[in-house]
Amino acid sequence: GAVVSQHPSWVICKSGTSVKIECRSLDFQATTMFWYRQFPKQSLMLMATSNEGSKATYEQGVEKDKFLINHASLTLSTLTVTSAHPEDSSFYICSASSASGYTFGSGTRLTVV
Amino acid sequence: GENVEQHPSTLSVQEGDSAVIKCTYSDSASNYFPWYKQELGKGPQLIIDIRSNVGEKKDQRIAVTLNKTAKHFSLHITETQPEDSAVYFCAASPSGGSNYKLTFGKGTLLTVNP
Numbered sequence: 001g002a003v004v005s006q007h008p009s010w011v012i013c014k015s016g017t018s019v020k021i022e023c024r025s026l027d028f029q030a031t032t033m034f035w036y037r038q039f040p041k042q043s044l045m046l047m048a049t050s051n052e053g054s055k056a057t058y059e060q061g062v063e064k065d066k067f068l069i070n071h072a073s074l075t076l077s078t079l080t081v082t083s084a085h086p087e088d089s090s091f092y093i094c095s096a097s098s099a100s101g102y103t104f105g106s107g108t109r110l111t112v113v
Numbered sequence: 114g115e116n117v118e119q120h121p122s123t124l125s126v127q128e129g130d131s132a133v134i135k136c137t138y139s140d141s142a143s144n145y146f147p148w149y150k151q152e153l154g155k156g157p158q159l160i161i162d163i164r165s166n167v168g169e170k171k172d173q174r175i176a177v178t179l180n181k182t183a184k185h186f187s188l189h190i191t192e193t194q195p196e197d198s199a200v201y202f203c204a205a206s207p208s209g210g211s212n213y214k215l216t217f218g219k220g221t222l223l224t225v226n227p
Contacts, residue, residue, distance in 0.1 A: 006156070032212035043202060043219045044157070051212065093156050095215075101147060102206075102215055104156040 002028050002098045006105025013084055013112055021079045021108045023094030029074035030096035035067075038091045038107075050077045084112040115140040117205050119218025127226050132193050134221045136203035137185040143205040146179060146186045147215070151200045160201075161188070193225045 003026040013019050023033055031052050036044040048058045048069050056069035066088075068080040077096075081088055089112045094105040116139040126132050138146075144165035149157035163170045163177045163186065170177050174193075179186040190197055200222050204215040 034214060043217045046214055049212065049214055091154075097212060101145070101159060101162055104149070104158070107154070107156040109154070 002096070002100055002103040004030075004094065004096050004103045004105045006094050006108060008108060009106060010109040011111070013110070015085055015112055016083055018080055018082045019084055019110060021081075021092055021094070021110075023077045023079070023096070023105050025075045025096045025098070025103075028096075028098045030077075030098060031074060032097045033071060033077040034095040034097075034102075035069060035077075035079050036093045036095065038093060044093060047079075081110065084110070086112045088112050115143055115205055115216040117203060117216050117218045119203050119221060121221060122219065123222045123224070125224045125226060126193050128193060128195060130193055132188075132190045132197070132223055132225075134188045134201055134203070134223070135185060136187070136205075136218050137183075138205040138216075139184065140205070140207070141181075141184070142207045143216075145206045145208055146177070147204050147206075148175075148177060148188045149202045149204065151202065151220075153199075157202060190223075193223075195225050195227050198223055198225045 005024045033050045035047045047062045048056045050056045050069045050071040052071045058064045071077040093107045119136045147162035150160045151157045174191045176189040200220045202220045203218040206215045207213045
C-alpha cells in the first residue's frame with residue numbers, strides 16, 4: 001500500500017531558528033500533498049495544499065512567509081517553519097494523495113524553546 | 114465549504130461490545146468518506162473508507178454505512194478490544210485520490226475497558 005515517510009518525528013529548536021520537516025511518498029508519486037497542524041485533543045487543521053512544481057495554496061489565516069512549503073518533486077514536499085516561536089510548537093502532519101486515497105505521515109512534534 | 118460534524122466526542126465501551134460513531138456532512142458534492150484511527154503521538158491511519166456509489170462496506174470487525182440522501186455516514190466496530198482504544202476521525206472529500214482536500218470531523222475518543 002501507499003506509504004508516506006515524515007521526518008523528523010520530533011524536533012526541539014530555539015526560538016528564532018528555522019526548522020525543516022520532510023514528507024516523502026515512498027512507493028507512489030504524489031502530485032498533491034497536504035500539511036496539517038494538530039493541537040492537543042483537537043482535529044487536524046489544514047494549513048496548505050502543496051502541488052508539485054507550483055506554489056502552495058495556503059488556508060485562510062496561515063502565514064505563508066512563516067510556513068514555507070516546497071514541493072519540488074513528485075515524492076518530496078517540505079515544510080519549513082521560519083523564525084520559530086514557542087506558539088509554533090505543535091504536531092505537524094503531512095498527507096499525500098494517491099489513486100487509493102489519502103495517506104498520512106507519522107507526524108512531527110515540534111517544540112520551540 | 115464542507116462541514117463535517119462527528120458524534121460522540123467521547124465513547125467508552127466494555128471489551129466485546131460494539132461501538133458506533135456517526136458523522137454528518139453538508140456538501141452534496143462529497144463522495145469519498147474515509148475513517149482514520151489516530152493513536153497518541155502518531156499520524157492518522159486509514160481503517161476503512163466508502164465511496165458514494167455504495168451504501169455499506171465491511172472489513173472484518175469494522176463496517177461503514179453511508180446514507181447520501183440524509184448526508185450521514187457511520188463507523189461500526191464490533192467485538193471491541195482494548196487495542197481499539199484511540200481517537201477516530203471521519204472525513205469527507207469530493208473525490209478520493211485527488212488534489213481535493215479532506216474535511217475532518219472533530220474526532221471521537223474511544224476507550225475500550227477490559
